[in-house]
Amino acid sequence: MQRSIATVSMSGTLIEKLTAIQAAGFDGIEIFENDLLYFDGSPADVRRIAADLGLEITLFQPFRDFEGVSGERLARNLERAKRKFDLMHELGTNRILVCSSASPDTIRDDALIADQLGALALAAQQAGVYAGYEALAWGRHVNSYRHAWRLVDAVNHPNLGLVLDSFHTLAIGDSVDEIAAIPGERIAFVQIADAPKLAMDVLEWSRHYRCFPGQGDFDLAGFTARVVEAGYTGPLSLEIFNDGFRAAPTATTAADGYRSLLLLEEQTRGAMKAAQAGGEARHAGGDAAVALFEPPAAPAHVGFQFLEFAVDDTARAHLADWLGKLGFRQTGRHRSKDVELFQHGDASIVLNAEADSFASAFFQQHGLSLCASAFRVNDARLAFQRAAGFGYAPFSGRVGPNERVLPAVQAPDGSLNYFVDETPDEPTLFEADFVLADRSANEAARGPIAGIDHVCLSLPAASLDTWVLFLRTAFGFEPEPGQLVPDPYGLVRSRALRSRDGSVRVALNASVDRHTAVAEALHTYRGSGLNHVAFHTADIFRAIPHFVARGLPLLKIPRNYYDDLAARYALPDQTIDALYENNILYDRDAQGGEFFHAYTELLDQRFSLEIVERRGGYDGYGAANAAVRLAAQAQQRRHAAR
Amino acid sequence: MQRSIATVSMSGTLIEKLTAIQAAGFDGIEIFENDLLYFDGSPADVRRIAADLGLEITLFQPFRDFEGVSGERLARNLERAKRKFDLMHELGTNRILVCSSASPDTIRDDALIADQLGALALAAQQAGVYAGYEALAWGRHVNSYRHAWRLVDAVNHPNLGLVLDSFHTLAIGDSVDEIAAIPGERIAFVQIADAPKLAMDVLEWSRHYRCFPGQGDFDLAGFTARVVEAGYTGPLSLEIFNDGFRAAPTATTAADGYRSLLLLEEQTRGAMKAAQAGGEARHAGGDAAVALFEPPAAPAHVGFQFLEFAVDDTARAHLADWLGKLGFRQTGRHRSKDVELFQHGDASIVLNAEADSFASAFFQQHGLSLCASAFRVNDARLAFQRAAGFGYAPFSGRVGPNERVLPAVQAPDGSLNYFVDETPDEPTLFEADFVLADRSANEAARGPIAGIDHVCLSLPAASLDTWVLFLRTAFGFEPEPGQLVPDPYGLVRSRALRSRDGSVRVALNASVDRHTAVAEALHTYRGSGLNHVAFHTADIFRAIPHFVARGLPLLKIPRNYYDDLAARYALPDQTIDALYENNILYDRDAQGGEFFHAYTELLDQRFSLEIVERRGGYDGYGAANAAVRLAAQAQQRRHAAR
Structure with missing residues (x-):
């Protein structure tokens, strides 16, 4: 499929963006209007530069608040649309995205809206361009692809199609099943975005927290499989509003975006096969009409x-x-x-x-x-x-x-x-x-050590998502939900990934703030670096005294932590005492699985070694104890600084 | 009133926090349990250190998920409570905060809950301590102070009181009116937090975005006035979960917290007077039983x-x-x-x-x-x-x-x-x-220049709230809602304040990211600095050519911006052309007020001068044009760097 990305998805000037997008391997771009407004050159200049880079301008966007308006306003909006159609000719693209109105005074009348979209389709036809209508998740009247499709279908004009956007569909928990039944040629464009599941206003979520496929929590393969089954053969285009990407290195973001599309294509192939095997394929004929990446x-x-x-x-x-x-x-x-x-x-x-x-x-x-x-x-x-x-x-x-x-x-x-x-x-x-x-x-x-349990890396904040994508794409690891952990001097984001068999586990730590233990270690590393290596043992209460007797310096955990453990869990006093004496941290999961773990002091002020014992199927990393560990490490750093 | 703050409200180790809290002027502290758990010393050590600093430990918190449980669980929870009561004796405080259960298996039965809270009150009495029951805004069954008060009132035991928290009340839009009718001696404790109005899950909002009174959007004076009218004479205690404060300098945060309480006291005095003048005072007797700051x-x-x-x-x-x-x-x-x-x-x-x-x-x-x-x-x-x-x-x-x-x-x-x-x-x-x-x-x-319209400052991200408080407390300025503005290399937070008569306006810019124009200017300033000074004129179309003829270098705005203006507003072509020729930006408000403004190039790569004309009562700062200006400045910096 054609691989495209919206210019809004990364930082920099328009030229920096186009250069990075081409270098990453994309063959298409969506021009986000603001990038054009701020560009010190004409639309024809953009057309020429993109052509020189071998990039097709797949879409111009957005066009807002067109429909559900008074007759007088409709005339003004059509005039506005015609100016943009002229601009599109200069820019060398024939597709424009029209998003459903979010205006509070939208008239909630499907017949009227269909009429007005019909007028738009006619104007588009006269200008020789195509309009794609997209339901925003926060659209005032139209906020689902199914509603948008009913309107587009009612207009029934070759110059008006439907735009699908995975975020707008999946963020509101909408079913993707009906996508496969939409005729592929009526789908004007498909935008792809992932996102972490967050309990927040959908508009804010969309504007700040979108991410590349594979970095978030949505079932994008299921969405895209239905799109391909519908017979759609146009671009898959990333449209990512992400505060981090706005400030991250442009080339890295573009490269990650391209990889994320490759991963999505692989996963889509899997989702289609699974649907076929289950007899659920909506489209007869087996193989997709488009080629999907197959590593x-x-x-x-x-x-x-x-x-x-x-x-x-x-x-x-x-x-x-x-x-x-x-x-x-x-x-x-x-x-x-x-x-x-x-x-x-x-x-x-x-x-x-x-x-x-x-x-x-x-x-x-x-x-x-x-x-x-x-x-x-x-x-x-x-x-x-x-x-x-x-x-x-x-x-x-x-x-x-x-x-x-x-x-x-x-x-x-x-x-x-x-x-x-x-x-x-x-x-x-x-x-x-x-x-x-x-x-x-x-x-x-x-x-007493049986092997390596996991490795934890300290990363700059901007590269956490890059690493998640690396371990997912290159290694096929599965990510676990992210955590936010307090250090005495700020917050640390943490996310773990593991191989499917659980034999390899990697945890990633990235500091939100500048003076946490993680951030200060990064400083000494001049880049990323090891946070700790965890070794597993079958008997931590035997292992720790053994190591301590040989002189291993353990991170000292305050007594108060153990007094609280005693209040929280019905642990025998002698267990509490043994944990305290050995500086072992304790966690328990909802199924009763238990985790015992101890850390060495920081070696070279950079990283530590951890000894862990898992019992009863405990499968996490003791995130509940991260704060006490970080506080103890801060204590050690303060002592060392004296 | 006694001025108190929770240790969770700032960064650092427990000792660093206590020292900063004392230096800021507080006389009380709430010990947040995690700060104690991570402290490498006994509760008695904390008691001694606090006493040496002249700080009273006003509260120990939190105690979670006590009530609405099975009988077996109740016994365990009482055991857990007794351990914490013992710890409180060591710590030297007799008050503990018990927050309403957020557990999914809470039994929704008021009679049962009142019984269980009664058992807690009895245990507290036996231990010689007082329990305060607080409704979390996300409490499973009990999530309003009125519900919590009905339960506390039903228990009717001297060792159980009500804890009020402004966030939990105001975040769910609850009325504060009934607070004044609660007997003051039944209110065990009052926690104070402000917050910006955000459309998000209330738990996430509470855990990451609370701020000091005066930095957010809540009517805290109205809340506190009702508390004082109720006859409450205990501490007002700040409890602020804020991601920024977790990483900001401890001493600055503590000093800001203290000032914010002083401001709140002044405003509370005003709110009480207003209520009395309107005949709305719930409490006979006029003056409050407590002294409130009066600058x-x-x-x-x-x-x-x-x-x-x-x-x-x-x-x-x-x-x-x-x-x-x-x-x-x-x-x-x-x-x-x-x-x-x-x-x-x-x-x-x-x-x-x-x-x-x-x-x-x-x-x-x-x-x-x-x-x-x-x-x-x-x-x-x-x-x-x-x-x-x-x-x-x-x-x-x-x-x-x-x-x-x-x-x-x-x-x-x-x-x-x-x-x-x-x-x-x-x-x-x-x-x-x-x-x-x-x-x-x-x-x-x-x-053509009539005077200074406003001044805009560039600030480090962590100090925006500190400045808001400075201009509010010291100057009595009124803040406007914050804005988030995209620069090509990241995001900039912006917030303006003005004197009541509007004659002095100050806008504050703080960069979220490291490579925006604002952040790079901060770097050259080695600290905060001027972003721009705006001068107002009555005729910008006369002023600009005059200045340009004298050689003033204006920031060049791309033609595409003006083509979009023409599409968005029904402006005559000659107006568009005049704006373009003079590099004047344009904004219009909902009432038809208009704003015309132009910037010089950056002087010394640091700041610029702005010329503005306001028409028809336009009262903003052209925030809609901030992105195009930042992009044009980035362009200028790139040229200068070559």
């Missing part, structure tokens, strides 16, 4: 292969010391590079101090930091092809003789994401690349 | 006396050149300082280059900037006393022989605000302080 399926994940830190000698010593206190043992040394492997249970940590490498460049920019994550998947080549197909930059580093070539893409912060698979009867990755220590000694020394 | 009344303003810029020689030459192009003439030189006076119509501009002065220090910090504003008032001494009474720092500079001593306070950005009055038969301020040029030459040279 390799998201890989089945089987867990973290390793986490790789960029270090220098000092940082390596520091981190290796803490890993040792956690019971990790150095189990390998890279065959050709200054890289060491530490393992405990199924958790593998790589410390990379190789000079003149990606890791050393990363270290120079960010200091001690997570420079790569490797994921074990069923088919690494296909997983890589999928990620690259969504436009994430491939990466290849130096490879020594007989060492494994790992396909990788760069994450939004420039760190690497490797895909690793294993072939039976061939050396494993670690066997191929590392000189390994004696395995039996390792097995004998098994400690 | 000198807000001054009657009669306009801007002068605006004073901090300059060096280069900046003076630059600004004097532009003022000359606007038809200003140098009309005076200060008797003892390196200060010059420029005038045109009623507009007076002072350029201050005096070495080793406040102005030179201001220039060193901020560069070419507005360092002082002088307001003509009916009584300068009383105006100053009022401002100082609200806690704004007085300022005195050096004064030469026979020069006038001007009372002044420092604004939130450190600039000065002078109050000036005139005594008949005595020299005017300018006559006293300046050697003035021949007045007749001045009169003969009168140009």
